[in-house]
Amino acid sequence: MSSRRYWHFHYGKIQTVVLGPHLRAMEMAITARDCGLEATLVVDDPTGVQIPGVRQVARGSLSLNEIQPGDAVVVSDAAAARIPWQLARKGLAFHADSYGMALPELVKIYPSWTARHAWKDRIRRCLKFGFISRYAEKIYLSHDAQLFLLAGTVFSGRTTTDSSTADSLAEKVLYIPMGVSSPSTSADLPNPYPESIRSRRIFLWGGGIWAWFDTPTLIHAFDRIRDTDAVLFFISGQDHSGLAIHQKALESTRTLAREMGLLGNNVFFNDRSVGPSDLPAYLQHAWSGVMANPRCLEAESSWRTRYLDLLGAGLPLVVSGRDPLALRMESGGAALLSSAGDINGLASNLRKLTQDSSLKSQMGAAAKSIGSKMHWNTTLAPLRDVLQDPNSFQVNANRPPLNWLLRYAFASITPKWNS
Amino acid sequence: MTNRKVHILTRERFGKLLLGPQIRLERLAQEFTSQGFEAFIYGHLCGNDFDHENRIKPLRPGFTKDIQPSDIVIASELLQARPCNELLSSNLRFHWDCYGLSLPETLSFQGTWPFLKSLADRRRKLVRYRTLASRAESVWVSNQGQGTFLAALLATSPSSFESNAASSFPKKTVLAPMGSRSESFPIGAPNPYPTPLHGRPIFLWGGGIWPWFDLNTVFDAMARTKDAPEAPCLFFISGRNEATSDYDAPLSEAISLAKSMELLDTNVFFNSGRVSSSELAPWLEHCTAGIMGSPATLESNLSWRTRYLDLLWAGRPLVASGDDPLARRMANEGAALVVEAGNGEGLAKSILQYASRRQEWLSACSASKRVAESTIWSKTLQHAVQRTIQTPPTKSRLPGVPPITKLRYVLGI
Numbered sequence: 001m002s003s004r005r006y007w008h009f010h011y012g013k014i015q016t017v018v019l020g021p022h023l024r025a026m027e028m029a030i031t032a033r034d035c036g037l038e039a040t041l042v043v044d045d046p047t048g049v050q051i052p053g054v055r056q057v058a059r060g061s062l063s064l065n066e067i068q069p070g071d072a073v074v075v076s077d078a079a080a081a082r083i084p085w086q087l088a089r090k091g092l093a094f095h096a097d098s099y100g101m102a103l104p105e106l107v108k109i110y111p112s113w114t115a116r117h118a119w120k121d122r123i124r125r126c127l128k129f130g131f132i133s134r135y136a137e138k139i140y141l142s143h144d145a146q147l148f149l150l151a152g153t154v155f156s157g158r159t160t161t162d163s164s165t166a167d168s169l170a171e172k173v174l175y176i177p178m179g180v181s182s183p184s185t186s187a188d189l190p191n192p193y194p195e196s197i198r199s200r201r202i203f204l205w206g207g208g209i210w211a212w213f214d215t216p217t218l219i220h221a222f223d224r225i226r227d228t229d230a231v232l233f234f235i236s237g238q239d240h241s242g243l244a245i246h247q248k249a250l251e252s253t254r255t256l257a258r259e260m261g262l263l264g265n266n267v268f269f270n271d272r273s274v275g276p277s278d279l280p281a282y283l284q285h286a287w288s289g290v291m292a293n294p295r296c297l298e299a300e301s302s303w304r305t306r307y308l309d310l311l312g313a314g315l316p317l318v319v320s321g322r323d324p325l326a327l328r329m330e331s332g333g334a335a336l337l338s339s340a341g342d343i344n345g346l347a348s349n350l351r352k353l354t355q356d357s358s359l360k361s362q363m364g365a366a367a368k369s370i371g372s373k374m375h376w377n378t379t380l381a382p383l384r385d386v387l388q389d390p391n392s393f394q395v396n397a398n399r400p401p402l403n404w405l406l407r408y409a410f411a412s413i414t415p416k417w418n419s
Numbered sequence: 420m421t422n423r424k425v426h427i428l429t430r431e432r433f434g435k436l437l438l439g440p441q442i443r444l445e446r447l448a449q450e451f452t453s454q455g456f457e458a459f460i461y462g463h464l465c466g467n468d469f470d471h472e473n474r475i476k477p478l479r480p481g482f483t484k485d486i487q488p489s490d491i492v493i494a495s496e497l498l499q500a501r502p503c504n505e506l507l508s509s510n511l512r513f514h515w516d517c518y519g520l521s522l523p524e525t526l527s528f529q530g531t532w533p534f535l536k537s538l539a540d541r542r543r544k545l546v547r548y549r550t551l552a553s554r555a556e557s558v559w560v561s562n563q564g565q566g567t568f569l570a571a572l573l574a575t576s577p578s579s580f581e582s583n584a585a586s587s588f589p590k591k592t593v594l595a596p597m598g599s600r601s602e603s604f605p606i607g608a609p610n611p612y613p614t615p616l617h618g619r620p621i622f623l624w625g626g627g628i629w630p631w632f633d634l635n636t637v638f639d640a641m642a643r644t645k646d647a648p649e650a651p652c653l654f655f656i657s658g659r660n661e662a663t664s665d666y667d668a669p670l671s672e673a674i675s676l677a678k679s680m681e682l683l684d685t686n687v688f689f690n691s692g693r694v695s696s697s698e699l700a701p702w703l704e705h706c707t708a709g710i711m712g713s714p715a716t717l718e719s720n721l722s723w724r725t726r727y728l729d730l731l732w733a734g735r736p737l738v739a740s741g742d743d744p745l746a747r748r749m750a751n752e753g754a755a756l757v758v759e760a761g762n763g764e765g766l767a768k769s770i771l772q773y774a775s776r777r778q779e780w781l782s783a784c785s786a787s788k789r790v791a792e793s794t795i796w797s798k799t800l801q802h803a804v805q806r807t808i809q810t811p812p813t814k815s816r817l818p819g820v821p822p823i824t825k826l827r828y829v830l831g832i
Contacts, residue, residue, distance in 0.1 A: 081538040106573045107585040115579055122582060126575050144720070148564040152571020156545065169762075213584075295590045297570045300563070323570050 006032035006039040006072045006387065009079040014041070014048035014056065020305050021078060023100070024221045025177060028074065028383060029054040035387045037072060042079075059083075064090055072387050074134075077102070079177045081128050081408055087399045088135040091316045095386070096132040097140045099176060101149055104298040108212045112245045116184050123411040125403070130157040133172070135284040135400055137393065138386060142177035142303040143324045149301050156246055162319045178305050179376035189281035196266060197231045201354045203318065205234045206279075207306040211245045212299070215253040216318055217341050218292040224347035230266070230354040232290065235282055237269030285311035285319045287360060288353055293321025295340040310334075311371030314376070316363030318353055319344040334368035425451040425458040426486050427516075428502060429479065432463040439725050440495070440519070441577055442696070446796045447516075448474060449495070450804045454493070461502075465640040483509040489812040494551065496520070498782060500828060503547065507820050512576040515555035516805050517548075518595055520565045532727055539830075546828045549576050552591075553584040554817050557802045559595040561723035564594035564743040568721060580818050595803035596745075598796030599728040607799065608701035612654065620774035622738065623706035625699075626726035627657045628669045631719075633712035636740045638676055639763030640770060641686045649774040653682075653710060655689045656702055659665070675733050692713040702829065703733035707780065708773050715739030715760040731791035736783035753786035 010025045025041060032039040048058035067073060075084050075095040087094045103125055109173040110118040126352055132139060133154045141147060147170060154166040191198050209215060222232050238248045257267040274282065289310040293299035299321055307325045310317055311334070319326045321340030329335035336353060338345030351359055386392040427447060431440050450460040462476040476482070483505055485491060492513040492579060494506060532540070552558055552569050553576075560566045566589060571805060574585035610617055620791070628634065641653050670689075677683040708732040713719035722743045730737055733753070739746045741760035749755035756772060758765030773780045 045541055103571070105581060106584070108450065110579075111583055118579070118582070119577065122575055122577075146565050147568035147720065148717075149571045151576050152568040155541075155568075156572055156575035167717045169717060170720055243583075294587075296586050297567070297574070297587065300567060300589050405507055 002036045004037055004070055004072055004393070005068070006037040007042060007067055007074070008032075008040065009042045009073070009075045010278045011044055011076060011078045011080075013045035013068055013273075014051075014249065016227075016376060020178060020191050021076065021100070022298075023249065025076060025154050026051055026054070026099070027179070027380060030382055031376075032072065035384055037387060055209055055373050064092070071092075071381075072213050072393050074140075075132075081131075082365055082405060083209055084132055084135065085405050085408075086129075087397065088396055088398070091127035091396050091399065093137045093396045094135075095138040095140060095393075096136040096173075097176075098129070098132065099140055099178065099303070100152065101146045101301055101305070103149065103153065104296075104301045105210075105212060108296070108298055109243070109245050124138065124408060126156055127152055127408050127411065129153045130165070131243070131400065131404060133169055135398060137174065137241060137396070138174050138381075139172050139253075140174050140176040143175060145301045145324060147173055149297075174382040175379045177310060177374075177379055179379035180308045180371045180374045181273070181376065182312070189284050191285045192272075192278065192281045194268060194328055197233070198285070200229045200232065201232045201287040202213075202231050202233050202285065203290040203350065204282060204315075205291070206233065206282070206289055206309055208236045208239070208241065208246065209250045209253055210321070211249040212294070212296060213249070214292040214294040214321060214340065215249070215345055216256055216348060217292065217294075217343055219253065219260060219262065219267065220343045220344040221255045221320070222262055222299065223260050223294075224343065225351050225354065226262075226352055228351070228354045230287075230350055231239055232267045233286070234267075234269045235274050235279075237271050238273070240273075254319065279309060280313070283309055283315060286313075286315060289315050289317045290350070291321075291323075291326065292346065293320040293323050293326070293340055295321060299340075308371075308374070311367050311374060314364045314371065316367055317362060318346070318349045329370060332370045334363050334370055336363075390403070420741060421455050423456060423489055424487070425456045425490060425493070427458065427460045427495070428482075428498050428506065429460060429462045429491045430478070430499050430502075431495070431496055433598045434569045439597060440803040442525075443516075443518070443673060444495070445627040446598065447804075448802060450797065451491075451702075451799050454804065454808060456808075460465070461753070467574045474572070476653065480505065483511060486511055488512075491807050493807070500543075500547075503551070504820070504825070507550070507817070510817055512556050512810075512813060512817075513554075514557045514559065515551045516803075517558045517565070517569070518559055518597065518723070520560065520568070532825055533570055534557070537754075543828055545572065548825060549573055549581050550820055552588070552826065553578075553581040555591065555689075556590050556805070557593050557806055558754070559593050560587075561596035562594070562721070564721050564744065568717075578821075589623075593803045593806050594799075596723045596794075596799050598730060598799035599731045599794045601795040604704075604733050605700050610705045611698075611701045612705060613688065616654070620649055621705065622653050623702065623710055623735075624653060624655045624657075624705070624711075625709050627654075628655065628673050631668050631714070631716060632669075633672065633714040633741060633760060634673050636678060636761050636763045636766060637710060637712035638687065638703050639678055639738070640766035641682055641769035642680055643763060644770050645675060645682070645686050645775075647771055647774070649771060651686070651707070651770050651774045653687045654706070656688075656694050656699075657690065675695075699729060700733070701728055703735055706735060708735055708783075709737045710741040710770075711737065711741070711743075711746065712758060712766070713739065713743050713746070715741060719760070730793065731787050731794060734788040734791070736773060736782045738766060738773060738779070738786050740766040749787070751789055752790050753788050754783055758782075767817055 003075050008025055014022050029039045040055045042059050042062055043056055052280050074097050075094050077100055078097045112124050151169050152165045239250050257263040302323050304323055304325050317329055317335040319335055320338045326335055330337040336349035338349055427444055444460050448460055451458040460475045461482055492511050494513050494515050496517045496519050550573055570585050570588040577583050626757050643649050667672055677687040719741055724745050727745050737755035737756045740762055744757055746757050750757040756769035
């Protein structure tokens, strides 16, 4: 057992329904444990799902004095903003796990917020990213587009140090994207799809319908391939986000499908809630995954975790509009990619894959091959390296001033210039 | 000939010595002319006979009065505040040519410029970039990273209009990097390097020495190859930079460093004069490869190093430490050997690889020629020109620039 300990500041409660961020925190803690470190997940509620060999403690009951210089400290993006500030004030080196970079999603939904709420959020994000860029020893991102996004955000900060920090960001960044989970071992799972479509070629929309997706292009493309056996299945037919903007996107997709006479014939919305344990069956009986991206900042800086399920299951992808993982799948022969908003291009690719079983097998094998190189074990290799590097997590001599926390706390009363 | 005219607005000065930005404007005007448009460049004249086709106009107050709403207007990246303001007030639709994105370079001047100059320059660029990026019909960038960086500047703007423009910003961006020359490379000129270097593998530093480069790694690599039988040498083509202290300082530092490492005039050489673009070909022909040291900075990641385009034109490969978009592309196509930033040992190996293995070097030279074919001007500007022509003139009003933004620009805050 190494004398170095691993502390991962996360949030919430590790639930049975494992969402992406929780899954990531768990995999990272397991990696630390497997490197011989005593691993602790710091969460709001430690009574959730327990992981063997990984301790969970409540944030409120943890004294930062328990953390020794040289311990490995990772702070999730969703952890409270004061945590990295407190760590830095104590001179503890930490790494910031900013793989998600939610800003591009938020700029899409800011218009649905009040101007003050959106403004406050923007200010706080600038402050937070400026802070971690200056004080974190390393920053974990998913891919290089996020580096430019982070650099722009930091550069927009108010101080001269923010801009010099932006220039040196590339040195601090480690690329640790979400990885592929080990596929289910069950050979033959019961077909979970509605009976009427079980014998058809099912194109699976394997996650929620969010406001930034381009579902109209997808629905129109399915209208053009009515004559085929293809069927579009939205795995999540209900909104679980609780946000009006996403509910609206779901409803407008359903309405469009209904108006075009596709609902219940070529387009289906799942009426059941699907947990992670139910997913393998949906993947096993699907023909392909499907996605429609508009040409927007969210897509270009995303890392679509739903594709990771396809890669694990060895399923191809048909997608309109590029995103980093789709581009990687396309170059590896696992995806058919058309331009954003190109209904004919998307319909043509859907038709091609529907009618060609050998293409499906070939692309599926390519997906499997890409997936095998993107298992968590591989994507977390940089984390393993830093955990085992005696030079990492050195004492942070750079102490932040108190006014940073005050600026963050009082962001809501900062004057709005021209919103 | 269409009756739509093209107006390219710049702050560049036009003289006999054409640098990258002027060459770009010239090529751009040529591309539009070849599509049947009458194209004008509004800039600063130097009072010589350069403008023999009367296509360069002075950028004087009131220049927008000559422009019709249906015309095509292209604003270059660093158009000064006054013409920018006139353009924005005129409500003319425009495209923004932001291929250089000099803002990240500015970061590297921190510490060499006075604090207030540095701060004001950065804040002004931020105001300018957000204003132009949110209001332009299309934004021309050199690589995807530049587009994402600009989108992030918009996303964090205090203005709702600018912030809301961030989401769909990628729709506006068009890749239009600097291109390489399409004319055939002239060969057979006498070797211009100092006579003692003839017969030695020459690694050419084919441009200025700027503060944001990493010369330490390059010199470390040269020190490691000092005793190699191939005797490779590093040659700096630009004997002097701009006549300002902040630009000349890096050259003086480079000479001192070479001297302190006992490399000066044995393995590292500095040209005694300046080489203009028309004199460049023999220097390229008689070198083995280009060389570059980039640190792991934002500047490198967002750059488009035009000196590599000269190598492509000449069919010469590149050895580099540190990643940048064009070096990466050349490496992917077999025209460059790129190691990570700061890896002097790796760079030394790359140097010896091209210096000692002729077949590998020849193959890299061929790859360089192939990359050149895909980066000639007509191809790099093609999408931007087509997009501009196809954008129909619109009459809807652009949101004005609020007085507070203008004040912030003036004050540099």
